[in-house]
Amino acid sequence: MRIRMLVSHSRRYSSRPTGAQSAEASSSYEIPLSLEEQELRDALFRKRKTDWKRRQGGQSFLDNLIVNIRAGAGGDGCAAFHREKFKPYGPPSGGNGGRGGDVYIQPTPHLTTLSSVSRRIRGEPGGNGQGTWQNGRNGAPLVIKVPLGTVVRELARDDPRRAKDEWEAEQEAYEGLEKEERRKKWRERRWVHYPQYEDDNVERSAFKEAEWELYKAEREIRMQRRQRAADPIFLDLDKIEDTEKHIDAPLGQPRTNHLGHLIASGGVGGYGNPHFLSATNRSPKFATRGYDGERITLSLELKLLADVGLVGMPNAGKSTLLRALTGGRAKSEIASYAFTTLNPVVGVVRVSEDGSFVGGGVEEMVHEETSVEEERDRELMESGAYADVRTRNQLRLDNGDDGASIVETFRFTIADNPGLISQASENVGLGHSFLRSMERSLALAYVVDLSGPAPWDEINVLREELEKYKPGMSKQARMVIANKADLLGGDGNADEVQAARKKLERLEEYVRTNLVVDGRVLDVIPTSGKYSQNLRAIVQTMRRYIEEARATSISGNDS
Numbered sequence: 001m002r003i004r005m006l007v008s009h010s011r012r013y014s015s016r017p018t019g020a021q022s023a024e025a026s027s028s029y030e031i032p033l034s035l036e037e038q039e040l041r042d043a044l045f046r047k048r049k050t051d052w053k054r055r056q057g058g059q060s061f062l063d064n065l066i067v068n069i070r071a072g073a074g075g076d077g078c079a080a081f082h083r084e085k086f087k088p089y090g091p092p093s094g095g096n097g098g099r100g101g102d103v104y105i106q107p108t109p110h111l112t113t114l115s116s117v118s119r120r121i122r123g124e125p126g127g128n129g130q131g132t133w134q135n136g137r138n139g140a141p142l143v144i145k146v147p148l149g150t151v152v153r154e155l156a157r158d159d160p161r162r163a164k165d166e167w168e169a170e171q172e173a174y175e176g177l178e179k180e181e182r183r184k185k186w187r188e189r190r191w192v193h194y195p196q197y198e199d200d201n202v203e204r205s206a207f208k209e210a211e212w213e214l215y216k217a218e219r220e221i222r223m224q225r226r227q228r229a230a231d232p233i234f235l236d237l238d239k240i241e242d243t244e245k246h247i248d249a250p251l252g253q254p255r256t257n258h259l260g261h262l263i264a265s266g267g268v269g270g271y272g273n274p275h276f277l278s279a280t281n282r283s284p285k286f287a288t289r290g291y292d293g294e295r296i297t298l299s300l301e302l303k304l305l306a307d308v309g310l311v312g313m314p315n316a317g318k319s320t321l322l323r324a325l326t327g328g329r330a331k332s333e334i335a336s337y338a339f340t341t342l343n344p345v346v347g348v349v350r351v352s353e354d355g356s357f358v359g360g361g362v363e364e365m366v367h368e369e370t371s372v373e374e375e376r377d378r379e380l381m382e383s384g385a386y387a388d389v390r391t392r393n394q395l396r397l398d399n400g401d402d403g404a405s406i407v408e409t410f411r412f413t414i415a416d417n418p419g420l421i422s423q424a425s426e427n428v429g430l431g432h433s434f435l436r437s438m439e440r441s442l443a444l445a446y447v448v449d450l451s452g453p454a455p456w457d458e459i460n461v462l463r464e465e466l467e468k469y470k471p472g473m474s475k476q477a478r479m480v481i482a483n484k485a486d487l488l489g490g491d492g493n494a495d496e497v498q499a500a501r502k503k504l505e506r507l508e509e510y511v512r513t514n515l516v517v518d519g520r521v522l523d524v525i526p527t528s529g530k531y532s533q534n535l536r537a538i539v540q541t542m543r544r545y546i547e548e549a550r551a552t553s554i555s556g557n558d559s
């Protein structure tokens, strides 16, 4: 089997020029680099890339976004008096300002990325009050829709990315001002005066009293706000929230009123001048302004949702496996150096009734390294071989497949992750930030390189790192995929085949004695991602575990 593979393999690529030749052809005006120089240059480039990724602390592993939110400001109150024929001194009649709009956050299954969330979110302000007792209208609530699986965090106070809150912003505006001027500004922000009565107002004791009351009320709000800041927002939005339905709501009224989680509340509207009417002050000529809405900076992070997560050391062949399982549709980069994959990549596996899966079962399919495949594509393109190639749809019709004969009965997603190394949980290598997205996988699969000296040690390291990251996480592991099995067994030499079998047995023995999860021994499946061998067994095993996990998670929800 292996010989046949190698023969077909070498035949396919034999016409490929060496790297040096192709470099000469493509850039005739540059000094051609020797093969070693090219390799060195590529290695340096890769090193810079991974170093950069590492420095970021995994920030861009997942969809990550910092949003700056301001709830709507309250509307101002109004200072007005009622006027009517034969009634020259009517009562105060200024309306109150409306409340600013609140800002909510709500998960929705209709989104898959955070790209539709804007970075700067402003709630609707409340309307100002008007004469003849007309209150301003309230600002409408704003709902930020985010995909399911979003983690929402309020940034800590000392985080440089955090925007100033409303109080800090005001303090900043006063910086460097004289005491008198500061007082004047403070007042301007809070009071509305009846035209031309400002100077008169500030002398009156009724106004001074009202100002003192206002000051006290404000201090109260500020205290509350500070207490809330001690308990920053943290939401893990991974469940669909049931919207309350009001079937009997009258026509024109919304039938659901679930807005999600309140993130920032709008500012309170100001009082109109009737509020200040008292026995001693029969004609108050002032009103208050509305407050600013709450200002908050959130970090949103999207956890990937895949049914199965592949866990393995760098170069174990995780990306190759993902490509093989999805028939090459998932584009995950493959190369023979550590940390090729820098971000998790999710692919969909579609299984049909008889256990075959779309793109699978083609034993001839070889999933080569990305650079090799690109090179081959370019060659074909340049030689014009693509000009009359049949499209995928045409090929399907040629095969007598009208689209109805393959019945997809099961579908699951599988995530290829960056390599995990020893001490990853202490943020060595690419760290553990992507492990977060694996937390929610229904099952994990260890991928080990069977051709390596001690695949069992690899499993041990992987398991320890998972446990260190989150105790109990290794219990999610369901199978061991022994990849690169094609490298063993030599050329069919009986001794080597025997040795390979021994090795596999030893691996199984190790799993039996060390990896028993909930009284269940993990399956060990030898395979070759590169040559698409034994993939069906993997798909079937994964399917079994996923069906089981989905069933229990549904019954778990019911109870």
Ligand SMILES: Nc1nc2c(ncn2[C@@H]2O[C@H](COP(=O)(O)OP(=O)(O)OP(=O)(O)O)[C@@H](O)[C@H]2O)c(=O)[nH]1
Binding pocket: 312, 313, 314, 315, 316, 317, 318, 319, 320, 321, 333, 334, 335, 336, 337, 338, 339, 340, 341, 342, 367, 368, 369, 417, 418, 419, 420, 483, 484, 485, 486, 487, 527, 528, 529, 530, 531
């Ligand atoms: N012979 C053989 N080689 C394989 C097989 N699977 C992967 N390889 C090779 O192993 C190397 C690494 O493969 P990748 O799929 O990039 O490995 P990875 O685990 O994704 O690596 P990182 O992304 O760095 O963590 C590549 O050179 C592959 O061609 C296999 O089944 N047989």
Ligand SMILES: [Mg+2]
Binding pocket: 318, 319, 320, 332, 333, 334, 340, 341, 416, 417, 418
């Ligand atoms: Mg990879």
